[in-house]
Amino acid sequence: MIRLLLAEDQHLVRGALSALLGLEADMTVVAEAANGAEAVTAAVEHRPDVALVDIEMPVLSGIDATAEIHRQVPEVRVLILTTFGRPGYLRRAMDAGARGFVVKDTPAADLAAAVRRVAAGEIVLDPSLAVASLGSGPSPLTDRERDVLRAALGGASVADIAAALALSAGTVRNYLSSAIGKTAARNRTEAARTAQHNGWL
Amino acid sequence: MIRLLLAEDQHLVRGALSALLGLEADMTVVAEAANGAEAVTAAVEHRPDVALVDIEMPVLSGIDATAEIHRQVPEVRVLILTTFGRPGYLRRAMDAGARGFVVKDTPAADLAAAVRRVAAGEIVLDPSLAVASLGSGPSPLTDRERDVLRAALGGASVADIAAALALSAGTVRNYLSSAIGKTAARNRTEAARTAQHNGWL
DNA sequence: CGCCGGATCTGACAGATGTCATGCCTGATC
DNA sequence: GATCAGGCATGACATCTGTCAGATCCGGCG
Numbered sequence: 001m002i003r004l005l006l007a008e009d010q011h012l013v014r015g016a017l018s019a020l021l022g023l024e025a026d027m028t029v030v031a032e033a034a035n036g037a038e039a040v041t042a043a044v045e046h047r048p049d050v051a052l053v054d055i056e057m058p059v060l061s062g063i064d065a066t067a068e069i070h071r072q073v074p075e076v077r078v079l080i081l082t083t084f085g086r087p088g089y090l091r092r093a094m095d096a097g098a099r100g101f102v103v104k105d106t107p108a109a110d111l112a113a114a115v116r117r118v119a120a121g122e123i124v125l126d127p128s129l130a131v132a133s134l135g136s137g138p139s140p141l142t143d144r145e146r147d148v149l150r151a152a153l154g155g156a157s158v159a160d161i162a163a164a165l166a167l168s169a170g171t172v173r174n175y176l177s178s179a180i181g182k183t184a185a186r187n188r189t190e191a192a193r194t195a196q197h198n199g200w201l
Numbered sequence: 202m203i204r205l206l207l208a209e210d211q212h213l214v215r216g217a218l219s220a221l222l223g224l225e226a227d228m229t230v231v232a233e234a235a236n237g238a239e240a241v242t243a244a245v246e247h248r249p250d251v252a253l254v255d256i257e258m259p260v261l262s263g264i265d266a267t268a269e270i271h272r273q274v275p276e277v278r279v280l281i282l283t284t285f286g287r288p289g290y291l292r293r294a295m296d297a298g299a300r301g302f303v304v305k306d307t308p309a310a311d312l313a314a315a316v317r318r319v320a321a322g323e324i325v326l327d328p329s330l331a332v333a334s335l336g337s338g339p340s341p342l343t344d345r346e347r348d349v350l351r352a353a354l355g356g357a358s359v360a361d362i363a364a365a366l367a368l369s370a371g372t373v374r375n376y377l378s379s380a381i382g383k384t385a386a387r388n389r390t391e392a393a394r395t396a397q398h399n400g401w402l
Numbered sequence: 403c404g405c406c407g408g409a410t411c412t413g414a415c416a417g418a419t420g421t422c423a424t425g426c427c428t429g430a431t432c
Numbered sequence: 433g434a435t436c437a438g439g440c441a442t443g444a445c446a447t448c449t450g451t452c453a454g455a456t457c458c459g460g461c462g
Contacts, residue, residue, distance in 0.1 A: 010284070015309020016217030023220055083211070108216020142408065155390030158449075171410055177450055187418090187450080189356030189390050343438060359419070372440055378420055388420080388448090 002119045005048040006032045007039035007065065008081070009057045017052070017111075024112050036060025036068075043069045043076050049119050053098075055082040055089055063089070063096050070097030079118045081111075087132045088139055088199020090125070100124030139200040145179040148172055150201050153192045203320045204231045206249040208240035208266065209282070210258045218253070218312075225313050237261025237269075244270045244277050250320050254299075256283040256290055264290070264297050271298030280319045282312075288333045289340055289400020291326070301325030340401040346380040349373055351402050354393045 004021060006029055008014040018029050031046045033039040036053075037060045043051055051069060055062035066078045079100040080093045090101050100118045102111065103126055114124045141149070144165075151161040158176070162169045176188050185191035195201050205222060207230055209215040219230045232247045234240040237254075238261045244252055252270060256263035267279045280301040281294045291302050301319045303312065304327055315325045342350070345366075352362040359377070363370045377389050386392035396402050 010305040011308050012282075012303075012305045012312055013214055013217065015312075016214065016221040019221035019224055019309075020217040081213075102213075104211040104213045107212050108220075111213055111216075144409065152390075155386070155388055155392075155394055157388065167409095168411060170412060173448095173450065174411085174452095175409090177452090180450075185356070187356055187358065189353075191356075193356055345439065368439095369441060371442060374418095374420065375422095375440085378422090381420075 002027045002050060002115060003030045003046070003048045004028065004115070005030065005039065005042055005046060005051040005076070007034075007036070007042075007051060007057065007062065008032075008054040009034050020108060021112065021115070027112070027115065036062060036065030039065045040068045040072065043073050047073060048076055050115055051076050051078045052081050052115070053078055055080060055084070055093070063092050066093060066098050067096040077118050077121075079114060079124065084199075085126065085129045085132065086197065086199030087129070090129050090132075090199070091138060092199065101129060102126060103129065139195075139198070140182045141179060141195065141200055145175050145182070146195075146201060148175040149179050149188075149192045149195050152176065152188045153196065153201070155189075203228045203251060203316060204247070204249045205229065205316070206232045206234065206240065206243055206247060206252040206277070208234040208237070208243075208252060208258065208263070209255040210235050221309060222313065222316070228313070228316065237263060237266030240266045241269045241273065244274050248274060249277060251316055252277050252279045253282050253316070254279055256281060256285070256294070264293050267294060267299050268297040278319050278322075280315060280325065285400075286327065286330045286333065287398065287400030288330070291330050291333075291400070292339060293400065302330060303327060304330065340396075340399070341383045342380060342396065342401055346376050346383070347396075347402060349376040350380050350389075350393045350396050353377065353389045354397065354402070356390075 004027055006014055006017055008017065014032055018032065021027050021029060030048050031042040033042045036057045039051065039053055053062045053066055062080060066080065069076055069078055077099040078097065079102065080098045081102050081104065082089065083104050085103045093101055100114055100123060102114050102124065117124050147165055148161055151164055158169050158172050162172045180188060180191045183191040183194045185194055205228055207215055207219055209218065215233055219233065222228050223230060231249050232243040234243045237258045240252065240254055254263045254267055263281060270277055270279055278300040279298065280303065281299045282303050282305065283290065284305050286304045294302055301315055301324060303315050318325050348366055349362050352365055359370050359373050363373045381389060381392045384392040384395045386395055
């Protein structure tokens with residue numbers, strides 16, 4: 001019997017996944033979590049065989065939760081389940097100790113198969129994603145460039161970003177400029193979007 | 202027996218919802234669709250009692266699909282099921298002929314209840330959303346302002362937008378300026394984001 | 403030790419952006 | 433038939449952005 005932990009912030013989707021996996025004869029959902037922090041607590045408490053973790057979650061992101069679970073209860077195998085196949089996400093998820101990465105667009109029948117393989121100790125990767133990940137490579141951005149881009153995502157001005165990061169306005173513009181160059185964009189907005197699309201933020 | 206049509210682009214979520222609702226004794230999923238166009242076809246062909254339609258779908262959006270279903274087979278009751286509780290979405294969904302609006306963050310048990318109520322002829326609205334919808338009111342943007350904001354979302358420059366909409370650069374800047382004013386934003390990026398957040402695009 | 407990349411800063415400059423005043427044309431409303 | 437809102441446009445202005453050339457510090461590496 002494979003004991004499962006479900007971590008997904010949308011109630012309905014979580015309940016539906018629970019119903020879906022509950023139909024499998026060899027699986028049982030032992031705990032559910034609505035955010036990353038709850039996921040860590042539940043993993044420690046219930047020690048499931050496999051933790052199904054969404055990346056987009058409040059309080060603590062799925063990646064941070066994965067890292068924490070991997071640190072505290074390494075025998076719990078984390079299978080990342082997410083909406084977006086951003087190449088950067090895959091890489092960071094695996095770095096955080098995930099044992100598998102499945103996008104929500106895969107057929108429902110494949111999920112149970114992925115869970116079984118992870119439970120058996122295999123590494124499960126969406127093949128198309130693995131290719132994309134190798135193709136686009138790791139993030140070319142430095143930490144600071146990431147910071148300014150993240151701030152620019154919401155439409156902040158140079159002055160806003162400078163204040164938020166305690167930098168001079170000129171420095172912020174320099175980082176933005178180099179980030180724009182590295183992402184082959186034509187302005188900060190485009191740069192922020194492509195960086196996010198690649199999972200570099 | 203309530204006959205259901207499920208329209209949701211993410212395979213896994215669709216399969217999971219199907220499993221969840223399949224557990225209800227008085228419901229049966231008679232068709233599934235992965236985009237808006239398929240949803241319309243399936244609604245015409247299978248004439249379900251209730252169509253569960255996601256808003257974010259490729260090819261044809263859930264709102265457009267709802268309008269089309271309402272036009273072609275008005276006896277099919279559409280229940281919108283979506284990730285985002287954007288006030289503008291609710292309004293446009295209801296204008297398109299939807300009979301209910303449920304966000305994916307509601308408890309799983311409530312979904313079946315909502316389906317039953319819609320099937321019985323009731324209108325089902327998330328109360329918190331209805332309040333938000335009345336609070337933020339309808340879109341203050343004119344059609345053209347919407348157009349330029351939509352184009353600005355991706356980080357396009359004034360020249361790009363002007364070319365795309367066959368307008369002069371000055372006109373585009375005027376629309377952007379008035380849109381920025383109406384959304385109480387400080388630049389085009391912020392304006393585009395708040396407009397999208399309110400479901401005005 | 404010397405070199406290099408990353409973080410930080412300044413100053414200067416061209417081009418993009420946001421605002422405003424002003425005008426014209428059209429369709430709806432009173 | 434006058435008024436008004438919306439679509440469309442121009443020109444001028446101040447400010448913001450993006451780029452470039454330098455400059456200083458620091459930590460790692462050969």
